[in-house]
Amino acid sequence: MVASGQVEGVRMRGVPLAEHLRMDDARFQRRRGLRPGGSCQAQRSQGQGESGPHGHLPPPGEGAVGAPGRLSLWYGFRPSRLRGAGWRDLLLVSESCKPIIRMLYSDETEEENMRRVLWGVLFLLATLAVQASYEPLWQYNGPATILFAPTLGNDGSVYFATDDEKLRALTPQGTPAWAVKPGGLIVTPIVLHGGVLYFGTSSLEIRAYSTAGNMIWKQSVGAVPATPLAVAADGKIYFGGKDGDLYALNPDGSQRFHVHLGTEVGPPTVGHDGTVYITGDNFMHAVNPNSGMVIWRKNFFNASKVPVVMDRYDDLFYIREGILDVYDVHGQFLWEARDQQGGLLLVKRMAPVIYGDTLVVADDGGSEIYGLDVSTGAILWVFSDVNTEWTPEVTASMAVDRNGIVAYLDATGVIAWFDAVDGSFYGYMPSMGAGKEAVLLGWGIKGRIVTRTGPGTQVLAAYAVPAGPGGSWSQGGMSARHVQRRDDEPFTAIHSPGDGSVITGAFTVNGTASDDFSLGKVELYIGQSKVASSDVGTLLWSTNSALFDDGTYDISLLATDSAGNVGVDTVTVTFDNPAPVHNVSQGPPTFTWLDNLVDNQYQVLVSMDPTFTTPVVTSSSKTKKWIRATSWKPSDKKWAKVLAAANLVPNPQVTVYWRVIGRIGGEVTTRSFTLDKTH
Structure with missing residues (x-):
């Protein structure tokens, strides 16, 4: 040292x-x-x-x-x-x-x-x-090995299974919320759909639990679940059993059908139209979700435990024995991944990620990363060609955000990130040991990654990242809820104000959102602050730009669907408002500000100095330091102190500054007005 x-x-x-x-x-x-x-x-x-x-x-x-x-x-x-x-x-x-x-x-x-x-x-x-936006948030040191990638709720809650036969949950702050014993070892990743947690157990059961840890139903099945679950947008549940059957359950747990497909089956994936794609031995099957009848069956040459990934064109990306093959929705072969010399490109046996028309895969050893064109398989970039001083050691599934930044956990004990468009390396930070899957959640205007890591895989670590998930298949399981289905992000549009607008005074934001299946919540942000939300596809919000500091702002409309996908539309506007004039004869003014959605207690400072080194008055009293309101009017006694300070300045018009401080969030706004002593 x-x-x-x-x-x-x-x-x-x-x-x-x-x-x-x-x-x-x-x-x-x-x-x-x-x-x-x-x-x-x-x-x-x-x-x-x-x-x-x-x-x-x-x-x-x-x-x-x-x-x-x-x-x-x-x-x-x-x-x-x-x-x-x-x-x-x-x-x-x-x-x-x-x-x-x-x-x-x-x-x-x-x-x-x-x-x-x-x-x-x-x-x-x-x-x-x-890099400044990649910040560690919390670390949870668990009592037992964490079996699968954690599942994340929209509020940041974390759900996971441990090898002591428990289902556990953490709060968004990373502290234990609850733990229950579900009657056996959990043998599948946990899926979150419609506020319900689904998983399979070693007791030949599929169980459904609420996010509060209460069992909703359990259903005995004919075999131990042998694959991850796939949950369709309509709530139907699909999985493969150790007996080689594809099982289908209704949302209430009742059995829909099961069909024998081979001696062993791979993980199911639900297509955009509900068709279930699943391998039985060496054959890929397209299965009707209503009847269980096989629509088509094609020889894909090798069985695989890697889930099928689908792009926005409904093509199937299938990894078998390290070979990446791509088929269309009818099972017709399209292309096979090959290196620069034309030889087979052996890739890591994990689900790739897709951003736009770029497929991002790691090689079989995890020491090289490729960007491939989803339509042709052409190599768009090779990580080592773009970055000469960093060699990746990818351990598990990566995650890509809506800005095209890919994050992954490295075998050397760091979380690293790079650009999906051209492969440019951005940076890394410690991850408390060799980590596994990067699970990415939309967290307001930003994002949050949670991964399992540490000795014995008993640690969960959370990081704040610049943006939430993006792309048609942003991570393993498709989303942080592991629903394993093709489900596009919502479409969002801000109709007014227009991009580049200069706004003075009052204005209204008019935004709409829609989804291919089920729209969840719609939120409106100005900068990093959420100012409004809606449970329907239309959002209208009116305010006065004078409530904000003058300057340039991003107005963003975010919509989240039932799969956890996030759609975003952003316009950039400029607020330009002259400082208001207040006449002495008008008496004390009323100071008004916007709720920052973090605090419910505030303090107002009034000063003749923009640095607020010595405030003239504050909203505090001897008995109450904070006020529970978003407006404040000084008493006549306090206003008299402001006038006395203003009279020390010889000018007929004086600038008075005021600042609002939140008890938790800190500074909310700093504004000024002109005090006219002649009127």
Whole structure:
């Protein structure tokens, strides 16, 4: 471990880099608004119980240079990452020990090291906007092995099965909510549809539970469920049994049909029209969802436990023995994945992801990633051709967001992300050990990834990410609810105001949303703040732009469907309002602001100084610091103090500033008005 504040072997103009950056200089820290604090190791020791604040810490065996509150470097030796002996992987770390950027450092000349550091800083400027949005949220340390990828609810709740024969749930904050014993070991991933959790057990049952942990129904079946469940948009449930049968249940658990397809069956996938696609031995079957009759049966050459993935053209992507074949909806062969030399491209045996017309797959060893054209199989990009200083080690299913950013868990203990369009690598951060599937949920205007990781796969870790899922098949199971069906995201449209509008005064947002199956909720955001919501496909919301600070804003309409897909439409507008004029003769004004949907208690500060160093009055009283309202009118006594402060300024018109602070969310808005002392 290098002493705090020192960066070994890196110098600038003969001065150690740490001294050049004045990392130990208290004046430097104050100028940058940084706070002194303890070491990363001290933070590591704080975690207790099942959940703890470890999400931002380096993986075991790595070191921290510097302390939180200072510009620090976190470093670690990664033989699989680096070019040879003597290389280290350097991360520039924020004040809370969160890595900002990776830089390479070697035992070469100091000039070479400095060049790499400077290039790293330039790379930081280009990618900081993306990386700053990837933040650890929480970590849950469970008592038993987590069997499958977690399932996420729209509110951020997490549902998962453990090998101690329990079904468990966490709150959106990552704390235990409940745990129940469902009468046997859970043997399938958990599916969430219509507010109900579905899964199979070792007791030859399919069970349905509420999201509160109460059993709704159980249904005995003829065999142990041997595949993940697929749940259609109408609530019908399909799965394969160890007896080689395809089973179909109604939403209430009653048996619909079962049909024998072979000695073993693969995972079912539900097409857009409800057709069920499932392998029996080497044959793919298209099964009528109402009668159970086989519509067609084609030889796909090898059985597979990898679920079939479907794109927006209804083509079937089938991985068998590492070979990726693509068929149309009638079972006609289209293409097979091949490398640049024309040989078979062996891919990892996990569900690929699709963004637009790009299929993203990892090779069989997980050390290479390809972008393929969904229609032809043509290679659009190869990860190693685009990125020369990073070699991936993909462990499980990836996830792609609506901006085309793909996230995956790496075998070396990091979560990494890159661009689906051209393969450009963006960055990574620690993931508390080698992780598995990246499960991506839409979380307001942003997104949230939850993955299982850690020793014994007993850890769940959550990360805030820039956006929710996107693409026709964004992750394993199709969505964070693991419904395993082709289900398009909702269509959303903002009809007014128009993109690029300059708005003064009152305005109305008119938006609509629709879905191919079932629309869930519709939400309206201005910037990062939710301002309205609707349970139907139409949303009208009126307000006054003067309630916002002047500037440019994104207005976004988000719609979520029953599968957890999110559709988004965004327009960019500018609010431009002159500061209002208030006459002294009018008495105290009423200050009004918008609810930030985080707080229900606020405080108003009034000042003659835009920095609010010494407020003239506040809304607080001796008995009540916070008010439960979104407006406030000063008393005559407090208004008199404002007038007295204004009279100290010789001008006939004085600018008065006011700020609203939320008890939880902090600053809500800062506004001003002109006080006319002549009227």
